[in-house]
Amino acid sequence: MAKKFDNVPAPSDRKWEDELIMFKFEKPESYQFRLVGDIFVFGRHWVATKPNAIESGKKFPRECTNFDPDAETHTLDRGCPACAAEKDSSTPDKSISSSHHYLINAIDRRGQEDGLKNPIKALGPLPQTLVAAIIDLQKTNRVKGNKDTHHVNHPDFGRDVFIKYNASATPRWSVSIDGEGQSPLTDAEKAYRLFDFDAVFPNFADDALCSAYNEDSLRSLTRCGYFENSAPRAAAAKPAAKPAAKAEPAGEEEAEEAPAPKVAAAKAAPKSLPKVETAGEPGVCPHEDQEDHKFGSFQASVHCMRCPQRMACMAESEGS
Numbered sequence: 438m439a440k441k442f443d444n445v446p447a448p449s450d451r452k453w454e455d456e457l458i459m460f461k462f463e464k465p466e467s468y469q470f471r472l473v474g475d476i477f478v479f480g481r482h483w484v485a486t487k488p489n490a491i492e493s494g495k496k497f498p499r500e501c502t503n504f505d506p507d508a509e510t511h512t513l514d515r516g517c518p519a520c521a522a523e524k525d526s527s528t529p530d531k532s533i534s535s536s537h538h539y540l541i542n543a544i545d546r547r548g549q550e551d552g553l554k555n556p557i558k559a560l561g562p563l564p565q566t567l568v569a570a571i572i573d574l575q576k577t578n579r580v581k582g583n584k585d586t587h588h589v590n591h592p593d594f595g596r597d598v599f600i601k602y603n604a605s606a607t608p609r610w611s612v613s614i615d616g617e618g619q620s621p622l623t624d625a626e627k628a629y630r631l632f633d634f635d636a637v638f639p640n641f642a643d644d645a646l647c648s649a650y651n652e653d654s655l656r657s658l659t660r661c662g663y664f665e666n667s668a669p670r671a672a673a674a675k676p677a678a679k680p681a682a683k684a685e686p687a688g689e690e691e692a693e694e695a696p697a698p699k700v701a702a703a704k705a706a707p708k709s710l711p712k713v714e715t716a717g718e719p720g721v722c723p724h725e726d727q728e729d730h731k732f733g734s735f736q737a738s739v740h741c742m743r744c745p746q747r748m749a750c751m752a753e754s755e756g757s
Contacts, residue, residue, distance in 0.1 A: 453637050453638055453639060454637075456632075456637040457540075457559040457632050457634075457637060458557075458558055458559060458632070459558065459559050459560075459561070460543070460545060460558035460559065460560055462600075462601075462602035465601065465602065465603035465604075465605070465606070466601060467599040467600065467601040467611075467613070468545075468546075468547070468599065468600055468601070469546040469547070469597055469598075469599055469615070470543040470544060470545060470546065470558075470560065470597065470598055470599075470600060471543060471544040471546065471595065471596075471597050471598075471620055471622070471626070472541055472542070472543050472560075472571070472589055472590035472595065472598065473541075473542045473543060473544060473557070473590060473592075473622070473626075473629070473631060474541065474542045474590065474631050475541075476539050476540070476541045476568065476590075477539065477540040477541070477561075477634035477635070477638070478506050478509060478537055478538070478539050478540075479500065479501075479504065479506065479537065479538060479540075479562075479638055480500065480501035480503070480504025480505075480506075480509075480511055480535065480536070480537045481498050481499070481500055481501060481504075481535075481536055481537065481538060481562070482498065482499045482500075482501055482517075482519035482520070482523065482533055482534065482535055482536075483496045483497070483498055483533070483534045483536065484496060484497055484498075484499055484519060484532070484533050484657070484658065484661065484663075485529075485531075485532040485533065485661070486661050487661070487662075488528065488529045488532035488533075488661060488662055488663060489529055489532075489662070491529070491531060491532055497657070499519050499654045499657060500639065500641075500650070501517050501519065501520060501535065502515040502516065502517040502641045502647050502650055502651055502654075503515050503516075503517040503520045504537065504641075509537055511535050515641060515647050515651070516647075516648075516651050517651060517654070518651055518654045518655040518658055518664075519533055519535075519654055519658065520535070522658055522663045522664075523535060528663065532663075533663075536564075536565075537565065538561060538562030538563060538564060538565075539561055539562065539563045539564075539565075539568045540559055540560065540561035540562065540563070540632075540634050541559075541560050541561065541563070541590070542557055542558075542559060542560075542631040542632055543557070543558055543559075543560045544556055544557060544558075544626060544629065545557070545558045546597065555629050555630055556629070557629045557630065557631055557632065559632050559634075560600070563610070564610060566608060566610065567600075567610040567611075567612060570610075570611075570612050571589065571598065571612055572588065574588075574589050574596075574598065574612070574614045575587065575588045575589070577614055578591075578594070578595070578596055578614065578619070580594055580619075589614065592621070592622045592627065593619075593621045593622070594619050594621070595619065595620065595621070595622070596614055596615050596618070596619050596620055597614075597615035597617075597620050598612055598613065598614055598615065599612065599613045599614075599615065600612050720732055720749075722744075722750065723744060732749075732750055732753065733750060733753035734750075
């Protein structure tokens with residue numbers, strides 16, 4: 438069947454970052470930018486594809502639905518499966534980690550020199566250490582003739598910065614301020630179209646969207662062995678931990694999801710799962726109105742994970 442390009446649906450695995458033009462730090466050298474506008478923060482988990490053999494596998498990112506952007510902590514109660522698995526004592530050490538990253542609009546000075554009509558690029562995901570260093574640059578950005586200081590993204594009193602990413606260096610990220618003085622935005626630069634990060638990032642305050650994302654995260658973790666047959670289960674004996682420096686994800690260095698390793702033995706449910714307000718009648722599933730949900734048939738869906746009767750239901754499921 439012939440159809441117009443406009444009627445071809447987007448790929449189902451399309452990510453929210455695909456809506457942005459991200460700057461690629463392709464070489465370990467300093468790139469010059471003029472930071473513009475506010476900074477955006479989001480929470481993320483890095484999940485090992487082989488939780489019991491981390492070094493032989495890779496890691497993939499899952500956004501955290503429990504992340505509170507105001508407090509910059511993973512403390513909201515939105516049922517994030519990765520949060521629950523990470524805090525569960527039976528999950529292998531370092532197989533899941535939590536972090537938060539930042540995005541900011543920036544004028545790419547090289548692109549501007551090359552004549553790009555809109556040389557705005559999205560910088561990120563930037564780690565907390567780099568953002569702290571950028572904030573610290575305020576101390577050296579003084580207005581000539583007085584004691585006032587300004588952040589480097591100030592429209593009138595800001596300055597260009599040089600940012601470098603080197604995966605083999607420690608630290609990986611570095612930033613320095615342009616020593617040639619302040620670079621106020623011109624009228625043309627103020628007219629550049631900026632990326633609206635709030636518009637492209639998933640709005641986890643939307644219950645339906647949040648639930649769908651949690652279900653997808655649960656499937657991903659199940660494939661990797663954190664849950665078996667949609668039910669929580671214990672990891673195999675933990676291998677001896679090797680001392681290693683904590684890697685700072687650059688945003689693109691991790692891999693896509695891989696098949697889950699086979700692990701034997703059953704475990705108790707994660708201990709950090711959120712609770713619902715009412716327990717309901719003992720021995721009765723409060724979600725029986727949903728397909729395949731009944732007491733004694735634990736599914737480890739988002740509803741099961743939040744259910745106050747999950748422990749009894751799991752015990753009944755294992756005995757049946």
